[in-house]
Amino acid sequence: MSATQVATRPPVAKPAARRRPGRARRWRTAGAAAAFLSPSLVMLLAFWIGPMVGTLWVSLQDWNLIGTAEFVGFDNYTELAGDAGFRAALGHTLLYLAGYLPLVLILGLAVALLLDAKLPAMTLYRATFFLPVISSWVAVSLLWKWLLNPADGLVNRALGWVGVSGPGWWTDPQWAMPSVVLASAWKDVGFVAVILLAGLQAIPRDLLEAAALDGAGAWRKLRSITLPMLSPSLFFVTVISLINGFQVFDQVWVMTEGGPGGASTVVVQQIVEYAFSYGRVGYASAMSIVLFLVILAVTAVQLRLQRRWVHYE
Amino acid sequence: MSRTILRYAALTIGAIAMVGPFVWMVLTSVTGDTQLGRVDAPLLPDPATVDPYARLGDAFPFWRFAANSIGVAVASTLLQLFTSATAAYAFSRLRFRGSNLVFLLYLATMMIPMQVIIVPLFIEMRYLGLVDSYAGLLLPTVVSSFGVFMLRQAFMALPKELDEAAYVDGAGHVRVFAQVLLPLVAPALATFAVFAFMSSWNAFLWPLVIAQTEAHMTLPVGLSLLQGRYSTAWNVVMAGSTVSVLPILALYVFAQRYVVRGITFTGIKS
Numbered sequence: 052m053s054a055t056q057v058a059t060r061p062p063v064a065k066p067a068a069r070r071r072p073g074r075a076r077r078w079r080t081a082g083a084a085a086a087f088l089s090p091s092l093v094m095l096l097a098f099w100i101g102p103m104v105g106t107l108w109v110s111l112q113d114w115n116l117i118g119t120a121e122f123v124g125f126d127n128y129t130e131l132a133g134d135a136g137f138r139a140a141l142g143h144t145l146l147y148l149a150g151y152l153p154l155v156l157i158l159g160l161a162v163a164l165l166l167d168a169k170l171p172a173m174t175l176y177r178a179t180f181f182l183p184v185i186s187s188w189v190a191v192s193l194l195w196k197w198l199l200n201p202a203d204g205l206v207n208r209a210l211g212w213v214g215v216s217g218p219g220w221w222t223d224p225q226w227a228m229p230s231v232v233l234a235s236a237w238k239d240v241g242f243v244a245v246i247l248l249a250g251l252q253a254i255p256r257d258l259l260e261a262a263a264l265d266g267a268g269a270w271r272k273l274r275s276i277t278l279p280m281l282s283p284s285l286f287f288v289t290v291i292s293l294i295n296g297f298q299v300f301d302q303v304w305v306m307t308e309g310g311p312g313g314a315s316t317v318v319v320q321q322i323v324e325y326a327f328s329y330g331r332v333g334y335a336s337a338m339s340i341v342l343f344l345v346i347l348a349v350t351a352v353q354l355r356l357q358r359r360w361v362h363y364e
Numbered sequence: 365m366s367r368t369i370l371r372y373a374a375l376t377i378g379a380i381a382m383v384g385p386f387v388w389m390v391l392t393s394v395t396g397d398t399q400l401g402r403v404d405a406p407l408l409p410d411p412a413t414v415d416p417y418a419r420l421g422d423a424f425p426f427w428r429f430a431a432n433s434i435g436v437a438v439a440s441t442l443l444q445l446f447t448s449a450t451a452a453y454a455f456s457r458l459r460f461r462g463s464n465l466v467f468l469l470y471l472a473t474m475m476i477p478m479q480v481i482i483v484p485l486f487i488e489m490r491y492l493g494l495v496d497s498y499a500g501l502l503l504p505t506v507v508s509s510f511g512v513f514m515l516r517q518a519f520m521a522l523p524k525e526l527d528e529a530a531y532v533d534g535a536g537h538v539r540v541f542a543q544v545l546l547p548l549v550a551p552a553l554a555t556f557a558v559f560a561f562m563s564s565w566n567a568f569l570w571p572l573v574i575a576q577t578e579a580h581m582t583l584p585v586g587l588s589l590l591q592g593r594y595s596t597a598w599n600v601v602m603a604g605s606t607v608s609v610l611p612i613l614a615l616y617v618f619a620q621r622y623v624v625r626g627i628t629f630t631g632i633k634s
Contacts, residue, residue: 080458083537087454088466091447094507098485099473105484116487165375170368178620179379182386185616185623187566189584190605193591194389197598203402205388241382242627249628298479301568305588319479319569326483327573339480346477 106343110336117330127337137338139313140321141345143228147303147317148296150232151239155292156285158236159243164273166244167251177248180241188238188301195234196221196306224314227307231315235302243288250284251277282361290353297346318342386609393417393603400599416603425578426604429586434611436498436582437564440505444560445553448511453541455512456519457527467516470509478504478570486573496576505564511556514626518552519545555622558615562623565612583608 110127114120131137166177183191198205199220207217221230254277262272278285300319303309309316318338326335392400393416395409420426454460455467478485485504486495494500522545530540546553571582581589587608591601616623 081460084454084458084460084463087450087458087537087541091451091470091507091512092466094447094503095470095473095509098488098504098507099476099481099509100469102481102484102488103473103476105488106481109484109487116490161374162378165371165378168368168371170371176375176379177624178616179382181616181623182382182613184627185562185612186609187568187584187612189566189568189587190608193587193601193605194385196591197392197602198385198388200598203400237381237385245624245627294475294477298477300479301584304568304572305591322479322483323569323573326486332483332487336483339483343476343480 106336106339109333110340112333114333115330116332120333123333127334128341130334131337131341136313136316137318137321140316140318143315144297144299144317146228147232147235147299148293150229151235151296151299152289152292154232154236155239155243156289158240159288160247160285162240162244163247163251164277166248177241177245180244182241183238184241184245186238189305191238192234192302192305195230195237199230199233221307222311224311227311227315231299231302231306234306235299238302239292243292246288247281247284250281254280279362283363286353286357286361290350293349293353294346297342297349389602389609390606392599393606395599397597397599400597416597416599417607419597419600420604420607424586424590426586426590426607428578429581429583430607432498432501432580433565433583433608436501436505437561439502440564441557441560443502443506444508444511445557447507448515448556449546449549449553450541451512452515452519453537453545455516457524457540457545458537470512474509474513482569482573485570489574495574496580498580500574501571501580501582504570505567508556508560511560514556515549515552518549522548551622551625554619555626558619558622559626561615562612 109120111122111124112120113123113126162180166173166180199207201207201217201219201222204217204220207220210217218226220226258276258280259272262276267275298319299317300323303315303317303320307315309320319342322335322338322342325331325338391407391409394412394414395405396411396413396415399405399409451470455463489495489500489503492500494503526544526548527540530544535544566584567582568584568588571585572588575581575585578586583604587601587604590604
């Protein structure tokens with residue numbers, strides 16, 4: 052079956068093979084395609100696309116999973132519009148994003164710039180920034196909950212050594228969300244850095260060297276060459292981070308359980324609670340749809356805005 | 365020169381900030397109860413003890429959670445490799461009507477987060493009688509459109525002459541797929557396998573919802589409950605966290621370039 056074997060065959064075989072794409076062969080190919088696609092397609096339809104459509108359907112029902120579902124039209128949505136708890140959860144999610152996004156992007160960019168050098172031990176450094184990325188959110192959240200323990204956590208102990216009395220972190224309504232933001236940014240810096248690093252390494256060196264010859268300083272090179280050339284990667288991590296940020300759940304659930312006093316309740320947590328604690332699956336599905344639409348809208352706006360600042364070659 | 369020193373200094377500070385918490389996690393996990401939570405306690409546990417690890421199984425079938433995690437992650441990874449590779453073969457090697465449209469459908473599901481479909485997915489599992497079962501844990505994770513996308517790219521990089529040669533030799537699609545092409549995309553398979561294993565091992569939301577008894581809980585779910593029941597025993601909780609991080613750390617050390625390749629792959633394709 053090697054290529055050399057074919058080459059030694061008489062050339063007659065080729066036209067014969069080319070003539071064949073007739074109806075029979077097309078059907079054979081279609082059959083093969085169906086066979087090769089079916090394992091994934093069946094699962095995809097059953098467990099992703101089906102439920103997606105299902106979300107829409109369930110969101111129009113009043114249903115507690117035990118009795119029968121009752122069609123209520125858009126009642127769930129109108130109720131949602133006046134739900135102060137949902138508005139608060141949406142607000143907390145946005146608050147999370149407002150802290151998390153700038154932090155993770157700026158730190159990630161800084162780390163990527165620092166790692167972008169042909170110097171010894173860079174692989175080792177990269178590996179250290181990657182440790183949190185590969186760990187689970189639950190492990191990272193527990194770790195930070197312990198580090199940020201108000202009385203005896205390492206962070207407040209260290210602050211004590213320099214004479215600062217640390218805040219109550221996740222036990223304080225004011226500091227609960229910042230605690231979650233801190234842990235999340237710490238976990239994701241390495242992810243952002245690695246993607247930006249790949250973008251940085253694709254920038255031609257001679258461009259930067261030419262700029263240096265023209266007398267451009269480090270700051271000028273960063274602003275005029277590196278950042279514009281990096282803009283597709285920056286755009287990508289921004290979109291990904293935003294989409295992920297809207298779905299924030301694990302770290303909130305583990306670190307604060309949405310508290311104290313609901314101060315850090317986020318949208319996904321409300322979906323989970325309404326569906327699985329209060330048994331209002333229709334209402335929870337309506338929340339899912341709203342969340343999905345918000346993500347879709349924000350991503351669409353970003354795609355529109357990218358023309359303003361993203362430069363493709 | 366001084367610039368290089370500054371670079372290393374900044375990187376070292378960053379590296380300490382990244383590794384330090386993990387060191388603290390391990391140190392806490394070998395600290396005895398009496399020293400735990402005392403603000404004047406020394407940073408290094410004295411004496412160190414493995415007692416927190418021994419106590420992991422006390423309140424929970426902790427090791428059962430770990431075994432469940434391993435089983436589900438391994439099964440999920442193997443199944444994802446199978447479903448993704450076969451689909452990738454169809455999309456890259458077979459010309460059939462509607463192929464682009466179907467591929468678009470796959471891509472579209474990449475944009476649907478688990479969080480959005482979780483309620484109907486749970487309802488579906490209830491109808492199938494799979495709530496609180498291994499099948500319920502596993503089934504939604506056996507297909508990955510990201511995997512299809514990634515492996516399709518790998519297949520497309522292979523010359524078509526390979527298949528043609530095999531066909532002329534009388535091979536069918538199954539043989540071309542399994543014996544000719546699959547070995548050649550081994551690096552992509554490895555990258556995706558590492559990714560699939562990591563995401564299954566670390567998954568939280570779906571296992572939290574679908575596993576209702578301790579028999580079917582995975583490590584992250586078990587851990588999150590561990591802190592609830594052991595609210596003050598941070599040494600035990602950190603021992604559990606250490607146990608949950610170790611396998612993934614070993615995998616990372618072993619397969620570092622695949623992990624980084626997988627991450628950058630998602631970046632390059634933007």
